[in-house]
Amino acid sequence: MQHSLQNEHMVARWNRMFQHLNALEVLEHTLGSGKTGRVALVSSFGAESVVLLHLLSRINTHTPVLFIDTQMLFAQTLAYQLEVTKRLGLTNVRTIRATVKDLQQSDPDNRLHDTAPDHCCDLRKTRPLQQALAGFDTWTTGRKRHHNGFRTGLEYFGIDGEGRITVNPLIHWGANELNAYMDRMELPWHPLLRRGYTSIGCAPCTSRTTAGEPARAGRWRGNDKQECGIHFVNGKALRPNRPEATS
Template sequence: MLDGTLDDRAERLNQRYKHHAAIEVLRRALNDPDLGKVALVSSFGSESVVLLHMVSVVAPGTPVLFIDTQMLFQETLDYQLEVSRKLQLTDVRTIRATDREVALNDPDGTLHQFNTDACCDFRKTVPLERALSEFDGWITGRKRFQGGQRQELEFFEPEPPSRLRVNPLAHWRASDVQEYMAENKLPRHPLVAKGYASIGCAPCTSPIKPGEDPRAGRWRGSQKTECGIHFIGGQAVRAGANP
């Protein structure tokens, strides 16, 4: 039984680890009773290998949840296999919408063309919620420098009604990410070399131009900035909000 409210637990954890480096946040928090049972959720995108590597070092048996939307780039699927083998991750779980959910919601694969929110919901949010039902928290790769609603991230944040999110890289700069990859000789997602800075589903992701925000290639031409799995209690949290 976890003690205290969700907000209390998040506050205790943030105070406890506020001066720790990212890998120590992971190393210690994964065994902290205030956190409980956690999984790492990974897109195996452009920067995902950093957290995957950290987990492989401190706790390689940590469950890794990979959301296969069935609309990913082939390069992402190949990269997921490559990284999992290289880092010797022992519990990678591929999660996806059921055949019935696809048949009901998007039988012809065109839902993303006219309702991206609905597409993300049934392909990402619903399968992830199902997979996370057995966990008390989950680890994300979100960072403050990514902007938008991420600008005031803390290491730990409540996700009502009952889960915590862990953001070990919250305070990292973009340069920190690149340096970590280089120092540890980690494989890069092949689409990065083609101008993709943030990689999601193939139909909704495009390369960015020099000087553009790293997430400008996601849902280009729309106001959409998040797929839904990073909302709080199902609601979008805007920059400056205090969930």
């Protein structure tokens, strides 16, 4: 509890002090200040992920990158993860998956996403990530305010449910800025991005978006669901997704 309170005070101070920093400066502070402990970057290797990964590669290619393979991702995402990792020279990408035992017990037919998408996200994303993050004090994400919903009020620094520091260097970046950066730096685009997938998650729960729709409109379309549950605001999960919390 003491460590968590210290982090909360530190995060509040940083958000006041560093509100005018750019994304690279926020990431440099996170990795080099000596006050964030053990740091990992969590990446989906989705539509816009290469921007934050490229910024990371300009500072430290050995930083642990946690890639959550739900085993329901598009084949294009798996290929893209390998391409980006090689292109940027990332040397410490760790693939995180649910255990075979957990999948056989909770989703033996791979259809849980049809009947209980929150439980599916918990099984395949939230629990594996929380286990992987147990060895870290801080984790960095690619969340942005332009994704709307809960994300419009994001700040650079936050706290997760375990008292760890969360860092969001790209909160001010919009779609045009992200696309321009990818082109300027000659970074590879996710193969599905130009086909109308503006936010890319698991194949069964991701669809194309049309002009004028929010970037994340294609995620869990037709469902009263905006988040997978791995992210937090003020220490609380954006959507309760454990079975005991949603029953």
